[in-house]
Amino acid sequence: MPALREALAKAKQEAEQTIDTGxxxxxxxxxxxxxxxxxxxxxxxxxxxxxxLHKAEITALQVLYSRPYKQRLTEPMLKELEKKLRDNNAAWxxxxxxxxxxxxxxxxxxxxxQAGRFADLVGLVRFALEHQPVLAPFADSVSERFNxxxxxxxxxxxxxxxxxxxxFTPEQLSWLRLIRDHIAAAISIEPEDLxxxxxxxxxxxxxxxxxxxxxxxxxLEELNETLAA
Numbered sequence: 533m534p535a536l537r538e539a540l541a542k543a544k545q546e547a548e549q550t551i552d553t554g555x556x557x558x559x560x561x562x563x564x565x566x567x568x569x570x571x572x573x574x575x576x577x578x579x580x581x582x583x584x585l586h587k588a589e590i591t592a593l594q595v596l597y598s599r600p601y602k603q604r605l606t607e608p609m610l611k612e613l614e615k616k617l618r619d620n621n622a623a624w625x626x627x628x629x630x631x632x633x634x635x636x637x638x639x640x641x642x643x644x645x646q647a648g649r650f651a652d653l654v655g656l657v658r659f660a661l662e663h664q665p666v667l668a669p670f671a672d673s674v675s676e677r678f679n680x681x682x683x684x685x686x687x688x689x690x691x692x693x694x695x696x697x698x699x700f701t702p703e704q705l706s707w708l709r710l711i712r713d714h715i716a717a718a719i720s721i722e723p724e725d726l727x728x729x730x731x732x733x734x735x736x737x738x739x740x741x742x743x744x745x746x747x748x749x750x751x752l753e754e755l756n757e758t759l760a761a
Contacts, residue, residue, distance in 0.1 A: 572635035671716035
């Protein structure tokens with residue numbers, strides 16, 4: 533019967549159909565399309581226009597506009613800026629702005645190891661103002677400056693008591709790295725922050741005074757100015 537023969541032929545064809553699992557797919561295009569780039573450019577233009585318009589009334593922008601900085605940038609200052617940005621445009625989050633810069637200027641934007649980092653707003657504003665040539669995670673610049681600062685401290689130590697000694701003891705170095713990480717996440721550090729985690733798990737402010745003596749406050753201020761510069 534014709535209908536039966538047709539059904540059998542179709543079944544045979546489906547059973548013999550070859551599924552290619554060995555040939556790799558060919559990427560026809562990659563990156564952001566024209567529409568995405570245009571959308572990113574518009575978002576960034578509105579962002580730049582806002583910070584230019586409000587640079588005199590928002591404390592964090594006053595600091596970031598001044599070269600060199602007239603005062604130290606603090607976490608409350610940056611939180612104020614973040615809130616004003618969100619209130620004005622819900623799309624002006626650290627992640628959305630970072631992605632927009634990556635679409636508009638891909639060769640000038642480094643990847644982020646962790647999204648949603650509040651302190652990255654510093655780099656976003658600096659990059660928008662063309663105060664830095666590359667947009668990189670704030671934590672990266674903090675780590676670089678910390679290493680340079682530590683090397684300078686080590687170099688200033690003359691005639692060490694024993695080979696391999698450094699400007700700081702291993703326990704002091706461990707605390708300094710925690711301070712570095714706090715600044716990378718929160719933009720600055722104050723003595724009272726040493727009563728919070730993870731410092732309180734190591735003895736808190738009292739232990740810090742024991743380790744660094746009466747130089748503690750000066751040391752914190754120096755790290756604030758050096759790492760967040």
